[in-house]
Amino acid sequence: MSKEEIITNLTSIFCEVFNEKDLVLRDDMTANDVENWDSLTHMLMISKVEEQFGVKFKLKELNKLKQVGDLISTIETKLQ
Amino acid sequence: MKRYKGILVKLLIFVAIVIATDIVCGKFFRFLELKALSNSPYGMTLENTMWKIQSDVVIIGASEASHSIIPQILEDSLGMSVYNCGKDGCRFYIQNAMVNGVIDRYTPKLIIWSVGPDFLSTPSVEDKGNLSQINPFYSEKQYVKDALKTKSKYESVKLCSKAYLYNSRLFVYLYKMIMPDYEYEYGAYAPLRGTMSDSKLGNREKAWKNHLDVNVEREFLKTLSRCQSRGVNVVFVFVPRFEIEDHQNIQSYQRMIEIAEKYNITIIEDLYHCNDLMNSAYFKDHAHLNSIGAPIFTSLLSAELKQSLNICDKM
Amino acid sequence: MTFTSFKFLLFFPLVVILYNIVPKKARVWYLLAVSYAFYAFMQPVYLVLLAIVTLVTYWITRWMGCVDDDNKKRKIQVAGIILVLLPLFLFKYFNFVNESIGALLGVWGITVNMPTIQWLLPVGISFYTFMAIGYIVDVYNEEVNVEKNIGSVGLFLSFFPIILSGPIERAGNMFPQLNNLRRSEPQDLTAGAKMMLWGYFMKLCVADRLALYVDAVFGNIAHHNGTSLAFASLLYPIQVYADLGGYSLIAIGAARCMGMRIIPNFNRPFFATSMSELWRRWHMSLIQWLTDYIYTPISFALRSWKVWGIVVSLMLTFLISGVWHGAALTFIVWGLVQGVYLSIEALVQKKRSNFEKKHNLEKNPIYIFLCCLIVFVLFAISQVFGKCATVEEGWQVLLKIFSDRGTMFMDSSTLGYAGVMVFVLAFKDLRDEFFPTKLRFFESKYIVVRFLSYLFVLFLIVNMGVLDAGQFIYFQF
Numbered sequence: 001m002s003k004e005e006i007i008t009n010l011t012s013i014f015c016e017v018f019n020e021k022d023l024v025l026r027d028d029m030t031a032n033d034v035e036n037w038d039s040l041t042h043m044l045m046i047s048k049v050e051e052q053f054g055v056k057f058k059l060k061e062l063n064k065l066k067q068v069g070d071l072i073s074t075i076e077t078k079l080q
Numbered sequence: 081m082k083r084y085k086g087i088l089v090k091l092l093i094f095v096a097i098v099i100a101t102d103i104v105c106g107k108f109f110r111f112l113e114l115k116a117l118s119n120s121p122y123g124m125t126l127e128n129t130m131w132k133i134q135s136d137v138v139i140i141g142a143s144e145a146s147h148s149i150i151p152q153i154l155e156d157s158l159g160m161s162v163y164n165c166g167k168d169g170c171r172f173y174i175q176n177a178m179v180n181g182v183i184d185r186y187t188p189k190l191i192i193w194s195v196g197p198d199f200l201s202t203p204s205v206e207d208k209g210n211l212s213q214i215n216p217f218y219s220e221k222q223y224v225k226d227a228l229k230t231k232s233k234y235e236s237v238k239l240c241s242k243a244y245l246y247n248s249r250l251f252v253y254l255y256k257m258i259m260p261d262y263e264y265e266y267g268a269y270a271p272l273r274g275t276m277s278d279s280k281l282g283n284r285e286k287a288w289k290n291h292l293d294v295n296v297e298r299e300f301l302k303t304l305s306r307c308q309s310r311g312v313n314v315v316f317v318f319v320p321r322f323e324i325e326d327h328q329n330i331q332s333y334q335r336m337i338e339i340a341e342k343y344n345i346t347i348i349e350d351l352y353h354c355n356d357l358m359n360s361a362y363f364k365d366h367a368h369l370n371s372i373g374a375p376i377f378t379s380l381l382s383a384e385l386k387q388s389l390n391i392c393d394k395m
Numbered sequence: 396m397t398f399t400s401f402k403f404l405l406f407f408p409l410v411v412i413l414y415n416i417v418p419k420k421a422r423v424w425y426l427l428a429v430s431y432a433f434y435a436f437m438q439p440v441y442l443v444l445l446a447i448v449t450l451v452t453y454w455i456t457r458w459m460g461c462v463d464d465d466n467k468k469r470k471i472q473v474a475g476i477i478l479v480l481l482p483l484f485l486f487k488y489f490n491f492v493n494e495s496i497g498a499l500l501g502v503w504g505i506t507v508n509m510p511t512i513q514w515l516l517p518v519g520i521s522f523y524t525f526m527a528i529g530y531i532v533d534v535y536n537e538e539v540n541v542e543k544n545i546g547s548v549g550l551f552l553s554f555f556p557i558i559l560s561g562p563i564e565r566a567g568n569m570f571p572q573l574n575n576l577r578r579s580e581p582q583d584l585t586a587g588a589k590m591m592l593w594g595y596f597m598k599l600c601v602a603d604r605l606a607l608y609v610d611a612v613f614g615n616i617a618h619h620n621g622t623s624l625a626f627a628s629l630l631y632p633i634q635v636y637a638d639l640g641g642y643s644l645i646a647i648g649a650a651r652c653m654g655m656r657i658i659p660n661f662n663r664p665f666f667a668t669s670m671s672e673l674w675r676r677w678h679m680s681l682i683q684w685l686t687d688y689i690y691t692p693i694s695f696a697l698r699s700w701k702v703w704g705i706v707v708s709l710m711l712t713f714l715i716s717g718v719w720h721g722a723a724l725t726f727i728v729w730g731l732v733q734g735v736y737l738s739i740e741a742l743v744q745k746k747r748s749n750f751e752k753k754h755n756l757e758k759n760p761i762y763i764f765l766c767c768l769i770v771f772v773l774f775a776i777s778q779v780f781g782k783c784a785t786v787e788e789g790w791q792v793l794l795k796i797f798s799d800r801g802t803m804f805m806d807s808s809t810l811g812y813a814g815v816m817v818f819v820l821a822f823k824d825l826r827d828e829f830f831p832t833k834l835r836f837f838e839s840k841y842i843v844v845r846f847l848s849y850l851f852v853l854f855l856i857v858n859m860g861v862l863d864a865g866q867f868i869y870f871q872f
Contacts, residue, residue: 019744019745019748019749036744036748038671038675039686039690039691039694040671040705040709040737040741040744041744043691043694043695043698043704043705043708044698044701044702044705046695046698047698047699047701047704050698059536059691059692059695060536060537062691062695063536063538063691
């Protein structure tokens with residue numbers, strides 16, 4: 001999967017879980033930038049990411065993700 | 081040190097402003113207090129007691145005294161001037177300050193002290209709060225200082241501030257300036273009109289707290305010694321209550337009996353629950369006689385006083 | 396000594412002055428000595444316990460730092476957490492657990508004499524235990540480096556402004572500061588003093604004044620009618636906010652005077668438009684801790700359960716939050732009620748979001764106000780269980796509120812003062828929430844305005860504060 005495809009898929013997951021129609025992902029985006037992205041919806045998003053991309057995260061890895069860019073690179077690494 | 085010079089200077093200036101403001105506050109609140117109290121003659125009772133009155137007979141107590149003992153009747157019967165220093169909510173320490181404030185200035189012939197079975201017990205939280213009524217006399221009277229120290233450990237430190245002296249008093253003064261106070265009659269008697277509502281007629285049982293407070297006892301003995309050395313006659317009176325109770329085993333009561341014996345003080349206790357007075361029509365509530373009961377009680381009291389003291393001979 | 400005692404008012408300035416005289420290298424040890432002296436002043440015997448927990452934490456984290464194998468590291472982590480939790484369990488929960496077991500066995504007709512421990516609860520144990528656990532887990536997760544200076548670890552767990560009642564700090568925030576303790580700059584001293592002044596106002600003028608009314612009503616539930624109970628229940632959350640919020644501000648301000656930045660604990664909670672937002676503004680350090688160390692691991696483990704995984708995680712997290720507050724059924728009920736509120740909110744989140752978008756309600760002031768009001772009332776209802784001594788009493792109160800009307804108990808003096816004080820507090824919070832740059836008094840550019848405002852607050856404290864040693868709710872934690 002190319003980086004663009006990852007971003008496209010991730011965008012649709014974000015839009016669905018966070019109920020935002022016109023979200024545009026940026027590398028430096030964090031939960032502070034998205035209205036409905038909080039600790040309650042975060043894990044729902046992660047679970048959907050795992051399903052959609054067929055990857056599995058460790059809790060340690062999750063804690064290290066500080067912004068969307070980190071998430072994208074982690075998915076990239078896992079898919080290789 | 082240089083970097084702190086600015087902040088230290090500002091701090092010193094601020095502290096100076098605080099001290100100055102505190103003093104101004106003190107003066108302002110004292111002014112407000114007098115203005116509020118002078119609006120109600122009943123409210124001036126404490127001030128009058130401490131600074132003005134020169135009556136032969138002085139009645140000391142809380143609300144039960146101020147609403148039940150009528151100076152006019154006693155004056156007519158005893159042929160001496162009478163003033164009722166009683167005031168709502170004034171428990172031992174304030175009453176103690178009143179007695180001392182009076183004998184500081186002159187020697188009355190008789191002090192009628194309204195007591196109860198729990199007279200020597202520890203003041204309640206509310207009573208401690210009420211102590212602030214004697215704050216204005218703090219700087220001048222040692223017994224007021226001693227009383228206020230019982231409020232808390234560092235009270236004397238806190239009382240260095242004039243603003244603290246009047247803590248939580250502002251609303252009381254504003255209230256007194258606007259709301260009418262008790263009806264007021266000759267000698268600072270405040271009649272209570274009306275009788276008990278039906279709902280209050282119910283539960284007449286009273287349970288006393290059984291605890292003797294050593295600080296209260298100590299101050300009480302000091303005051304009684306003072307009275308004795310100045311030749312002031314003291315009488316303890318139990319003002320009637322519309323209650324069913326038994327106080328024979330209360331520590332505070334037993335100690336008071338002992339003290340009265342030691343100082344040769346007469347206790348008038350038989351009017352407390354006497355049949356002539358135990359009529360709901362004579363009471364405003366369980367603890368207070370109304371304007372119908374008060375004259376009846378005062379007449380009975382004056383007869384007892386004459387009898388037990390052989391007053392005409394002594395005075 | 397509590398923050399509102401004369402001893403502290405004498406002790407604290409001396410501590411700050413000496414802090415700035417002591418050489419930089421000695422500052423950690425100086426503060427450690429001061430913090431231990433502060434603790435010893437209250438409970439000298441339990442100082443030993445604090446020292447032991449500190450040593451265990453230090454040893455466990457250093458051991459983890461020497462081990463490479465992840466499995467072994469995890470085992471050390473778990474052992475460390477259990478060791479550190481043991482004293483908290485023994486002192487706080489042992490009797491409650493035994494009583495509950497005894498009660499449960501009693502239901503099946505088995506009577507067992509369960510042992511009880513009659514020891515006084517060590518001050519601050521709930522706080523330093525959580526901080527120690529947080530540090531151990533952070534080391535395992537490689538979020539922070541292992542702290543090699545035992546003085547820093549000791550100070551982290553005993554730092555006197557925060558040990559009594561929080562905020563619950565994090566290793567990641569504290570250790571960098573503790574290892575580089577700098578002198579108090581003038582702006583630190585003024586900023587810290589201002590925070591302390593406002594904290595004292597909140598505690599002595601708002602919280603303790605409201606307590607006079609609330610305690611009078613809740614102290615005699617049988618005597619008061621539903622209307623009085625309702626009013627007291629609505630006042631209680633404000634009292635707790637002013638109490639813990641004020642106390643936290645004093646702690647944060649005290650640390651600030653020494654150049655340290657402590658995490659905030661409250662962020663104007665009553666402007667929350669949802670329960671989840673309330674919990675992002677109320678007792679923030681505790682919720683953040685629970686989120687990072689309880690909620691996240693559990694919700695991660697249950698993520699395949701989707702939204703039901705969230706619900707279970709919430710219920711468990713708030714159950715633990717309730718239990719942390721106290722070893723009693725009332726706190727468990729309180730915690731579970733929070734869990735229920737948040738679960739319902741999580742379940743209807745999408746529908747609510749769509750509804751708001753459809754009717755353009757997000758910026759509508761009336762809608763925002765109504766949401767704040769509903770959240771406040773729901774929170775107040777849950778707090779009834781936090782206030783009452785037993786669950787039965789809590790139900791009694793709620794039933795009475797909805798059935799027993801009458802004239803409200805009026806203590807005009809207390810309510811009058813409380814009204815004025817709450818107004819002052821509300822004014823500041825409203826301003827901070829909606830117009831943060833306007834009408835600034837403590838931060839005015841004119842020194843006259845600043846001085847007058849400090850004077851005004853000081854006057855409120857001295858002339859209208861409750862200065863007869865009010866009890867601090869979160870103290871025996």
